[in-house]
Amino acid sequence: MATGQRSKLFFAVEVKSIFPGEFICVCGSIPELGEWIPSKAFKLSQCENVENRWVGTLEVGMEPIQFRYFIGYYLESSKASSPKELVISKWETFLHPRLVLPAVETIFGSCRGNVVDTFGYNAGKELVSDGWLTGENQTEILLRIHGSPLSFYKERHQKRSYSIKVSPFDLRQREAGGADDDDPDDSQDAFMQSALPSYSSTYLAVLSNDDDPYYHEQLSYGKKFNTETDYFVFRTRSVAVEFLGFCLEVYVASDDKEGIPERFATAYALPASLPKSFGECSIPLLSRTNRPVGQLSVDYLVVRPLRKPHPKQTMSVSYARHWKKRKTLEVGHRGLGNSYTKMAADRENTIHSLNAAAEKGADFVEFDVQLTKDKIPVIFHDFYVLISVARRSTTNLDAISKDGGNDFHELAVKELNLKQLQLLRLDYFKANSEFAKRGFLKVTDDFEDVAERSPFPTLIDALRQVDQSVGFNVEVKYPMMQKNGLHECENYFDHNEYLDIILSDVLTYAGDRRIVFSSFDPDICILLAAKQNKYPVLFLCVGVTTRYEPFVDMRASTSNSAVNLAASIGILGVNFHSEDLLRDPSPLHRSNNFGLVSFVWGDDLDNRAHQEYFKKVLLVDGVIYDRTQVVPPLDMSASPSSSRTVSLEETNSLSEGSASSSSNISPAHSPNIRSSPSHVARRKTFYGI
Known part of the structure; x- marks a missing residue:
């Protein structure tokens, strides 16, 4: 064809359902389609003749064009300095975008004139994901x-059944139906009401519904709540969260079975009620005559967009929901394995251990990430360490203890900056005299380690120095409340800031490395999915267990609850606990029915027979275990201690009989490690590329 020839490219797509105010856009590889930037995408128009069909036409050149459809809507904060923001509701996340070849498909100057696409379906596959937070002011409130x-002040009210509905409103506007508004000067306010809202509709997910835990529109008179059984999540997005309020309505069934439910009480959640990223609040319930009748307890999560420096996130590629079925992936737990309680030959969670696992054939390595006091992401499993502190000298020689005059004090990792962690004399925080006698590897040794064998490598060091062919399963640590009344680590970092720092490092330095995020904290999984669109997320689950102290959070209480959460928030899948699945594999089957990916972790996987059972019978997608079977351990006879919890008895005995340890570890970096040719093939087996 002649140089400079143009073609009239037609787009037509049908969508099953679309909410009022939403529209369809096309985002793609050419400038006319935004070059994968959603805010610059081409907006389609609703077809006048066919319901739920959206159409548009562009004049394009003859080069190949890749594109995706997405559903979006506009919100506006109504501030003079803030233009309207495009919010992505749903988008197509096939690994390979749709493709059109104008040079081949153009007939009489037109291309795709008779093609009608179906949103979310392409080449026999269906894959749609929720949109991530793309705008600076976009916030998701749960x-x-x-x-x-x-709870009600009168006992007779406590015995009735109620339905609950949540409606958002802008405090600068009169509430819908607000005939009680007594401010005659509203017209004098500087706020000018916009044609666009500052908030989205509120959708409800019932996580206790095993058949349908997804988000849906609310019913006019709310959803019946079953006490001690149900878990309701109401989700809203806003670009003016400082002015966002919620009206929570409580309905009671009418005495007439055919009658309309009656509004019994109302509660209001205002910005002052939700001051942090996460919290709980108790809101007064007011009757229709504005008399207090009780309290409504609510917990909340405020999800903000990623605000730390990072590469621009586009629609060009996403692995968040992509998974190509293959043989079970082998994942090295903390590299070559747990060294502080299982005597792995190499210290866990070090650059050397991660590289050694890759050399021994691991497809992925799993490690734990948390922040230091100076907010640097480091790789370390436990929230606490023991610090060795020398006592003051004494003239009474008989009073000097056998440990050389050292005491051990428990400190949270978050209370020490990176330099302190690398230089201080530290011990495993569950260390005791028996562990010391048996010679278990300490956090720091009595000699200076080379950099790659040193504890507390930074996340950036791992991304730069570990073999690029091995994938990373990055477990994002975040402390949780346990049913025994103990919190894993109180007064922790703000959820949003904490995760922004970790995500910034991964998105900036990961390159082509395969990444899977995971966390035991359900809220961390929610934030991971909402802040970035590239990497998949797995919900780590303890399930029903006799080994570890269970968590208070209902979403983490059982494996079935974990499946419901993963399906509801649209993440890749669940990382199950082997103990629970060996007892009852049915949650795994439910996970498969929801189209989720399933990994498994746990001490049971130290047994080769259990590994084979999960791989060849249950057909899980990944197994995470201590790879001490390919590298002989120092000693495997000791029973491992809990990896997630510690009892009061253990905590109180930590300083008794602990062996001292010392290290003066240099912060020097080892040179970058290149990918070896033998590992390149492994890289291609994940993400389907």
């Missing part, structure tokens, strides 16, 4: 109601 949230 209100959660569970347990026994309703």
Whole structure:
């Protein structure tokens, strides 16, 4: 064809359902389609003749064009300095975008004139994901109601069944139906009401519904809440969260079975009620005559966009929901394995251990990431360490203890900056005299380690220095409340800031490395999915267990609850606990029915027979275990201690009989390690590329 020839490119797509105010856009590889930037995408128009069909036409050149459809809507904060923001509701996340070849498909100057696409379907596959937070002011607010949230002052009210509905409103506007508004000077306010809202509709997910835990529109008179059983999540997005309020309505069934439910009470959650990223609040319930009748307990999560420096996120590629079925992936737990309680030959969670696991054939290596006091992401499993502190000298020689005059004090990793962690004399925080006698590897040794064998490598060091052919399963640590009343680590970092720092490092330095995020904290999984669109997320689950102290959070209480959460928030899948699945594999089957990916972790996987059972019978997608079977351990006879919890008895005995350890570790970096040719093939087996 002649140089400079143009073609009239037609787009037509049908969508099953679309909410009022939403529209369809096309985002693609050419400037006319935004070059994968959603805010510059081509907006389609609703077809006048066919319901739920959206159409558009562009004049394009003859080069190949890749594109995706997405559903979006506009929100506006109504501030003079803030233009309207495009919010992505749903988008197509096939690994390979749609492709059109104008040079081949153009007939009489037109291309795709008779083609009608179906949103979310392409080449026999269906794959749609929720949109991530793309705008600077976009915020997602989750209100959660569970347990026994309703308490009333009169006992007769406590015995009734209620339905709950949540409606957002802008405090600068009159509430819908607000005939009680007594401010005659509203017209004098500087706020000018926009044609666009500052918030989205509020959708409800019932996580306790095993058949349908997804988000849906709310019913006019709310959803019936079953005390101690249900877990309601109400989700809203806003670009003016400082002015966002919620009206929570409580309905009671009419005495007439055919009658309309009656609004019994109302509660209001205002910005002052939700001051942090995460919290709980108790809101007064007011009757229709504005008399207090009780309290409604709500917990909340405020999800903000990624605000730390990072490469621009586009629609060019996403692995968040992509998974190509293959043989079970082998994942090295903390590299070559747990060294502080299982005597792996190499210290866990070090650059050397991660590289050694890759050399021994691991497809992925799993490690734990948390922040230091100076907010640097480091790789370390436990929230606490023991620090060796020398006592003051004494003239009474008989009073000098056998440990050389050292005491051990428990400190949270978050209380020490990176330099302190690398230089201080530290011990494993569950160390005791028996561990010391048996010679278990300490956090720091009595000699200076080379850099790659040193504890507390930074996340950036791992991304730069570990063999590029091995994937990373990055477990994002975040402390949780346990049912025994103990919190894993109180007064921790803000959820949003904490995760922004970790994500910034991964998105900036990961390159082509395969990454899978995971976390035991359900809220961390929610934030991971909402802040970035590239990497998949797995919800780590303890499930029903006799080994570890269970968590208070209902979403983490059982493997079935974990499946419901993963399906509801649209993440890749669940990382199950082997103990629970060996007892009852049915949650794995439910996970498969929801189209989720399933990994498994746990001490049971130290047994080769259990590994084979999960790989060849249950057909899980990945197994995470201590790879001490390919590298002989120093000693395997000791029972491992809990990896997630510590009892009061253990905590109180930590300083008794602990062996001292010392190290003066240099912060020097080892040179970058290149990918070896023998590992390149492994890289291609993940993400389907």
